[in-house]
Amino acid sequence: MVNRLVMFVSLLVAQVLILNHVHFLGVGTPLLYVYFAITFRRNFPKWLVLVSCFLLGLSIDIFSNTPGLAASVMTIAGLAQCYLMNLIAPRDSTADLAASIKALGFSKFATLSALITALYCVLFFALEAFNFFDILMWLARSFVSTVLTMVLILAIESVRSR
Amino acid sequence: MRNLLDFLYKYHHWLVFILLEVVSVVLLFQYNSYQGSVWFSSASAVAGRVYELESKMTSYLSMAKENEELTMRNLYQERQLDQLRRLYAEATKDTTAAELKELEFLSQYKLIPAKVVENSIHKLENLITIDKGRKDGVEPDMGVACGNGIVGVVYLVSDHYSVVISALNAASSRISCAIRGRGYFGYLHWYGGDPSVAYVEDVPRHAKFKLGEWMVTSGFSSIFPSGVQVGKIEQAYNSSDGLSYKLKVRLSTDFGNVHDVVVISDKSIAERAALMQAARDSISFKQRQ
Numbered sequence: 517m518v519n520r521l522v523m524f525v526s527l528l529v530a531q532v533l534i535l536n537h538v539h540f541l542g543v544g545t546p547l548l549y550v551y552f553a554i555t556f557r558r559n560f561p562k563w564l565v566l567v568s569c570f571l572l573g574l575s576i577d578i579f580s581n582t583p584g585l586a587a588s589v590m591t592i593a594g595l596a597q598c599y600l601m602n603l604i605a606p607r608d609s610t611a612d613l614a615a616s617i618k619a620l621g622f623s624k625f626a627t628l629s630a631l632i633t634a635l636y637c638v639l640f641f642a643l644e645a646f647n648f649f650d651i652l653m654w655l656a657r658s659f660v661s662t663v664l665t666m667v668l669i670l671a672i673e674s675v676r677s678r
Numbered sequence: 679m680r681n682l683l684d685f686l687y688k689y690h691h692w693l694v695f696i697l698l699e700v701v702s703v704v705l706l707f708q709y710n711s712y713q714g715s716v717w718f719s720s721a722s723a724v725a726g727r728v729y730e731l732e733s734k735m736t737s738y739l740s741m742a743k744e745n746e747e748l749t750m751r752n753l754y755q756e757r758q759l760d761q762l763r764r765l766y767a768e769a770t771k772d773t774t775a776a777e778l779k780e781l782e783f784l785s786q787y788k789l790i791p792a793k794v795v796e797n798s799i800h801k802l803e804n805l806i807t808i809d810k811g812r813k814d815g816v817e818p819d820m821g822v823a824c825g826n827g828i829v830g831v832v833y834l835v836s837d838h839y840s841v842v843i844s845a846l847n848a849a850s851s852r853i854s855c856a857i858r859g860r861g862y863f864g865y866l867h868w869y870g871g872d873p874s875v876a877y878v879e880d881v882p883r884h885a886k887f888k889l890g891e892w893m894v895t896s897g898f899s900s901i902f903p904s905g906v907q908v909g910k911i912e913q914a915y916n917s918s919d920g921l922s923y924k925l926k927v928r929l930s931t932d933f934g935n936v937h938d939v940v941v942i943s944d945k946s947i948a949e950r951a952a953l954m955q956a957a958r959d960s961i962s963f964k965q966r967q
Binding site: 566581643 | 690691694695698699701702703704705706707708722724725728729732798800802805807841
């Protein structure tokens, strides 16, 4: 639990002070905080997953002047994680299987995080561009951001799993 | 009943999910209206404080360049002022009257210096947070400028911080500006992309101007006084309906590097707004009759 709290705060600070200022090629911004939604263990109470994802999203929103945007998409990402975790986990695994490279293996963890990150980025930029819908720009931003975020997640996760 | 309770127990996370989504969607759409809540913006006390600390740490790095720019501009304007004074004196043979008029004009505006604590230029809807709020006399709809030109218009105000709609806001920024010395006016509009280029629309077809001339604020919008620098005309196009010109303007403000700004508070705004309101009321009254 303390772990989760530390992660909440550090992801929030990193996103707000550093990553929000990154605009790779003018299109991609790494949305690293989605890592918070990916790493819940399997039998973590679902309502708590949703509420904490929502709160992290809302905090990010307050700092970046986009109220409701990250909050709504983070909640969806939290819900998706609960179900994807069940799909991806091996049958004979324990009920409190952790979502990490150590417990799942590299390829399964990478699949899980790629699915959630892609879902997150696609929805996030679709909602953000609500008024000016430019499909090419939307796809470019989603794609580049997904790739950037995945690189960061896999780098952090492989350091942590050592 | 029991089945229902079982069902609710089993799927309670879906209820939580729906509730949270409703809350965020309400926030998402409510904020788009003008009365958005300050609490969920970077003008809130906590977020403002964090950004203020960050900006204090980073502002030293860019200070040298900004100082240099300001000195250059100061020098240029000193010379310009000097020349104008001389011309005026030659024309009217009267120097004291000119100085009095100048002071009178300047005292109409109150300038509130502020520091930028958060700024973005890469989104479509860019907002800027500054470290002055209601307690310092800042109100929504006041103009914000820096040494090099316009910055934006105050949007949300909390006690100690304010959120400013940057001129680089494709959705909501329309600043009325005119060609210096010629008076033809239009609206400044930014379409995203390059943060140093914006467009002035609705300039009449019969307007005469040269490329390289300056655009300044027109003073019609009662947000900015007239004559605040906007940028240089780089190219002129026909608008899509062919009825007006669209001017490509190279903005004089470097939005990637704004740190010190002033909020312009015009005492005559309230008076002008009241007059406009009275005019509108009398028009609608006549229409009803």
